[in-house]
Amino acid sequence: MRAWVLKSRPKGMPQQSDFDLVELPDQPLQDGQLRVRNLWLSVDPYMRGRMNDVKSYVPPFALGEPMQGGAVGEVIESRNSGFAPGDKVLHMAGWRDTATIGAESMPQKLPANMGVSDDTWLHNLGLTGGTAYFGLLRAAEAKAGDIVFVSAAAGAVGSAVVQIAKLKGMTVIGSAGGPDKVAFVKELGADACIDYKAGPVLPQLMEAAPKGIDVYFDNVGGEHLDAAFATARERARFAICGMIDVYNDGKPQELRYIIRTIPTRLTMRGFIWTDYFGEIGTFQQEMGAWVTGGQIKARTTVKDGLDSTLDAFLGLFSGANTGKMLVRL
Amino acid sequence: MRAWVLKSRPKGMPQQSDFDLVELPDQPLQDGQLRVRNLWLSVDPYMRGRMNDVKSYVPPFALGEPMQGGAVGEVIESRNSGFAPGDKVLHMAGWRDTATIGAESMPQKLPANMGVSDDTWLHNLGLTGGTAYFGLLRAAEAKAGDIVFVSAAAGAVGSAVVQIAKLKGMTVIGSAGGPDKVAFVKELGADACIDYKAGPVLPQLMEAAPKGIDVYFDNVGGEHLDAAFATARERARFAICGMIDVYNDGKPQELRYIIRTIPTRLTMRGFIWTDYFGEIGTFQQEMGAWVTGGQIKARTTVKDGLDSTLDAFLGLFSGANTGKMLVRL
Numbered sequence: 001m002r003a004w005v006l007k008s009r010p011k012g013m014p015q016q017s018d019f020d021l022v023e024l025p026d027q028p029l030q031d032g033q034l035r036v037r038n039l040w041l042s043v044d045p046y047m048r049g050r051m052n053d054v055k056s057y058v059p060p061f062a063l064g065e066p067m068q069g070g071a072v073g074e075v076i077e078s079r080n081s082g083f084a085p086g087d088k089v090l091h092m093a094g095w096r097d098t099a100t101i102g103a104e105s106m107p108q109k110l111p112a113n114m115g116v117s118d119d120t121w122l123h124n125l126g127l128t129g130g131t132a133y134f135g136l137l138r139a140a141e142a143k144a145g146d147i148v149f150v151s152a153a154a155g156a157v158g159s160a161v162v163q164i165a166k167l168k169g170m171t172v173i174g175s176a177g178g179p180d181k182v183a184f185v186k187e188l189g190a191d192a193c194i195d196y197k198a199g200p201v202l203p204q205l206m207e208a209a210p211k212g213i214d215v216y217f218d219n220v221g222g223e224h225l226d227a228a229f230a231t232a233r234e235r236a237r238f239a240i241c242g243m244i245d246v247y248n249d250g251k252p253q254e255l256r257y258i259i260r261t262i263p264t265r266l267t268m269r270g271f272i273w274t275d276y277f278g279e280i281g282t283f284q285q286e287m288g289a290w291v292t293g294g295q296i297k298a299r300t301t302v303k304d305g306l307d308s309t310l311d312a313f314l315g316l317f318s319g320a321n322t323g324k325m326l327v328r329l
Numbered sequence: 330m331r332a333w334v335l336k337s338r339p340k341g342m343p344q345q346s347d348f349d350l351v352e353l354p355d356q357p358l359q360d361g362q363l364r365v366r367n368l369w370l371s372v373d374p375y376m377r378g379r380m381n382d383v384k385s386y387v388p389p390f391a392l393g394e395p396m397q398g399g400a401v402g403e404v405i406e407s408r409n410s411g412f413a414p415g416d417k418v419l420h421m422a423g424w425r426d427t428a429t430i431g432a433e434s435m436p437q438k439l440p441a442n443m444g445v446s447d448d449t450w451l452h453n454l455g456l457t458g459g460t461a462y463f464g465l466l467r468a469a470e471a472k473a474g475d476i477v478f479v480s481a482a483a484g485a486v487g488s489a490v491v492q493i494a495k496l497k498g499m500t501v502i503g504s505a506g507g508p509d510k511v512a513f514v515k516e517l518g519a520d521a522c523i524d525y526k527a528g529p530v531l532p533q534l535m536e537a538a539p540k541g542i543d544v545y546f547d548n549v550g551g552e553h554l555d556a557a558f559a560t561a562r563e564r565a566r567f568a569i570c571g572m573i574d575v576y577n578d579g580k581p582q583e584l585r586y587i588i589r590t591i592p593t594r595l596t597m598r599g600f601i602w603t604d605y606f607g608e609i610g611t612f613q614q615e616m617g618a619w620v621t622g623g624q625i626k627a628r629t630t631v632k633d634g635l636d637s638t639l640d641a642f643l644g645l646f647s648g649a650n651t652g653k654m655l656v657r658l
Binding site: 049056057221226240241242243246251252253254255256258259260261262263264265266267268269270271272275 | 378385386550555569570571572575580581582583584585587588589590591592593594595596597598599600601604
């Protein structure tokens with residue numbers, strides 16, 4: 001097997017030299033284990049956090065060992081009665097071509113008759129779709145009629161938020177970088193989309209949402225978060241999903257308008273989609289129907305081959321992806 | 330009557346020259362109105378916001394007219410059958426010695442048999458006590474066993490928060506400026522109190538709360554708020570009551586640790602005590618019993634005479650008060 005290992009903990013933006021693609025011997029299969037040939041690998045911004053040696057909701061990646069991440073593969077050998085060769089599985093032993101996995105990698109057999117492509121389990125029916133769904137509807141308690149602002153709206157999570165919000169009867173203002181992404185967000189149904197690369201966020205947001213916003217779905221932090229504080233209406237709710245602006249630099253967030261938390265009685269809430277695992281059935285049913293019915297479109301940016309995995313990951317921080325970034329093996 | 334009027338809207342820290350103490354003719358009493366001789370005036374940090382020409386939860390003070398604020402007075406003339414001369418009333422026509430008031434000033438007759446001093450209705454049984462009670466127990470959903478951090482813990486609201494939290498079985502860490510205030514906060518029952526004037530907040534808070542904090546009651550913003558983000562435990566709740574650090578300067582808050590909102594699934598909520606008016610009966614009953622039973626002590630800083638009102642107000646921003654700042658006429 002070949003796998004990406006973390007050689008050194010990045011300071012700031014991760015560098016090629018922090019990683020290595022290595023050849024490792026296949027381990028003999030233990031009782032209960034599966035050998036899986038990976039077909040799709042997921043790269044996600046949250047992985048940057050696991051490269052730090054900091055206790056968090058997921059443990060840090062170990063140095064010198066293969067990194068983990070969402071993946072879809074096909075079982076090629078099984079010593080687990082629940083799985084047979086040929087089964088497709090979603091699991092967490094990504095960043096490698098072949099994986100020898102047990103329960104720690106949380107393998108789930110993909111339902112054969114859903115009518116969705118394999119990679120859907122790494123975006124709309126998986127982490128990014130679930131993050132969008134639960135963040136918008138649970139953490140932010142968004143409801144029909146709300147004015148919703150979404151940053152990184154052309155990204156994997158953001159593009160799902162835009163579409164779910166429209167399906168639920170909300171007004172949606174996105175933010176994305178550059179005319180192509182802005183056009184994509186509007187195609188998804190957003191009522192407006194600002195281009196944060198074309199000028200400061202706040203004046204654009206004030207023009208797009210002259211009445212202010214009820215909900216902010218934060219993927220980036222920084223200037224976007226401050227603009228959301230500035231335009232929040234009474235009882236606004238912010239779901240804090242990510243702050244990609246600050247994953248790689250330790251700079252403090254400069255928030256001029258956070259004081260508006262008081263007069264607006266704003267609620268800001270951090271969340272992780274696994275907080276809502278008890279409702280995952282509801283999510284997969286509703287989202288599954290939207291995906292198979294064509295009401296939620298997925299845009300993916302696909303890189304080919306295990307060698308391209310690191311570039312795919314690094315591209316997340318320069319906006320190289322529209323929609324979900326994936327690696328196809 | 331003599332009254333303080335706002336002459337010009339302050340830029341940054343209010344200056345003496347922004348205000349005037351003027352003599353105004355007494356207006357003839359209309360049906361339904363009262364004439365009240367004020368005994369106690371309240372000055373509160375939130376009044377700074379009303380000096381700006383910004384729409385908020387309370388309208389801005391009008392230029393050239395007497396300012397408003399909490400006051401306790403004695404009725405000297407009444408054309409309202411609900412009030413008789415000699416009645417004590419709590420109302421909003423402060424910043425003046427004599428007030429001619431109608432329903433817009435929300436006069437409430439003080440109960441005669443509560444066994445509390447008149448000024449109590451301007452602190453523990455009024456705005457500051459209610460803000461502490463509802464902010465801690467409702468906005469922050471604090472419960473027995475929580476580790477609670479309170480900034481401006483020697484102030485009017487903070488000192489009530491400390492005592493309520495102890496009565497409810499919480500561990501309390503205060504922050505105050507200087508050894509006298511720190512000693513006062515400990516006298517109130519706080520398990521620890523840091524001195525923010527003696528050094529940076531974060532290392533002191535980490536020492537006082539090695540396990541981190543569950544609740545932060547914010548009166549100041551800035552460095553205290555950032556230290557609270559840095560030490561928040563999972564499912565921490567922040568009640569944002571005030572940000573006195575930033576009322577007078579427009580500087581952005583520099584928050585290095587706000588990103589911890591995500592892994593901790595922190596909830597931050599702004600509130601105003603009137604959000605909980607439906608529960609004011611519960612508050613007055615529970616707080617009244619604590620006050621008359623001596624379980625909640627009040628410290629007040631009292632200035633004498635209408636002329637001293639402006640100095641009393643300005644003193645709020647330099648920490649001139651321990652406990653509630655009041656003016657006695």
